[in-house]
Amino acid sequence: MVRLSPEQIVYNLSKIPGWVLLQGERLIERTLTFADFKNAISFINQVSEFAELANHHPEMIINYNKVTLRLTTNDVNGLTGRDFALAQRINKLYPPYEKKR
Numbered sequence: 878m879v880r881l882s883p884e885q886i887v888y889n890l891s892k893i894p895g896w897v898l899l900q901g902e903r904l905i906e907r908t909l910t911f912a913d914f915k916n917a918i919s920f921i922n923q924v925s926e927f928a929e930l931a932n933h934h935p936e937m938i939i940n941y942n943k944v945t946l947r948l949t950t951n952d953v954n955g956l957t958g959r960d961f962a963l964a965q966r967i968n969k970l971y972p973p974y975e976k977k978r
Contacts, residue, residue, distance in 0.1 A: 880953040889961040896964050899947075903955050905964060908945045909971055917944050920970065927966050933959045935967075 881889065886902050896907045911917040921937055921944060928934045936947040946967060948960040 878950055878953055878957040878959060880950070880955040881957060886956055889956075889958075893961060893964045893968055895968065904947055904949045905956065905960060906945060906947045907964070907967070908943055909975075911942045911944065911975075914939075914941050917942050920944060923970050924967055927970075928963065931959065931963055931966075933963055935963065 881902075883902055886898065890896060890898060890905065893905075895909075896905045898904070899906050909917075909920070911920060917939055921939060924935065924937065924946070933948075933950075938945040938947075946964075948964055949955065950957040950959055
């Protein structure tokens with residue numbers, strides 16, 4: 878995998894709503910809110926299945942009904958297409974779980 882340029886990162890970030898760039902251009906993160914703990918865990922289980930298939934594993938932090946996901950490619954110490962592809966997949970999984978305000 879090749880580390881993305883700053884221009885490529887900005888372009889790809891525009892395609893994944895809700896994600897923010899952290900640590901310069903090394904990491905993307907999104908925090909999602911669920912109705913309850915059970916829904917948060919169910920979502921995490923779905924994400925873990927896709928992460929295993931892609932052999933690309935996000936950092937996942939669970940705080941009751943909030944899940945924070947962080948993506949980076951450690952092999953290149955930055956962001957690659959794999960990070961953005963998994964972020965897109967995560968975004969597609971979320972709407973059925975989204976907490977209604």
